[in-house]
Amino acid sequence: MIRFREARREDVPAIVALLRDDALGAEREGAGLEDYYAAFDAIGAEGGNTVVVGEDGGRIVATYQLTFITGLSLRATQRAQVESVRVATDLRGQGIGAAMFADAEARARAAGCGLMQLTMNADRRDARRFYEHLGFTPSHTGFKKPLG
């Protein structure tokens, strides 16, 4: 039985391991943990920005980040943005992702958000069906620009 809860500082190594254990993440994530700990502390100091983990018998098996963004557009709808979604490789296809998004949606509703949003790297073709099955519409194109 997986329990979703806000991440604690001691979860950082397990979260980074999940971020790295991924076809796209392997080459993008670093080995040292200092920057990750600093970012985790900064997230904790920000209102409306949370890292959530899924824990199963003491093991961190999933993670996502949830950010509430107040905005003016769409009749001043508050948005809940999901980022950095990962499920442990050996546990995929068992419904953990869907349970994780149910958790995210419950948190978003509790915070008064009227819209959930996320972007997915277009190379993750399988994930597209997953998100559509959860009721998401792929209506947007997501652009990124690294600032060197």
Add this chain to the structure above:
Amino acid sequence: MIRFREARREDVPAIVALLRDDALGAEREGAGLEDYYAAFDAIGAEGGNTVVVGEDGGRIVATYQLTFITGLSLRATQRAQVESVRVATDLRGQGIGAAMFADAEARARAAGCGLMQLTMNADRRDARRFYEHLGFTPSHTGFKKPLG
């Protein structure tokens, strides 16, 4: 000469007029301003969330929202997310959009962000070339889910 600055409360009606003066925005934005004022106040109370306006001789001619999001992924890169980009209909095609993104990028760099990101409704076909010209890569699919 357009000057970009943080929006003030008295700019809210002009900002909402820009949001509404748009092919997609016309049907999505409401007539009353109360919710917009409340959201503006909430944005001001959040760290790292800002509405910017472009002002030309006392007229608000452009607006965007810039949100800094601390995260763990991508080696704990801080992201600058751009949302709700608008230029007055009668002033498009004059480089205001590019100037606005230069302003956003300067703010993002000053805040230490390593990545800029935005999503564009896939129906805005002209905007795609605009963002690619500015150095953005359309690498992602953006999903939305309204919470009714």
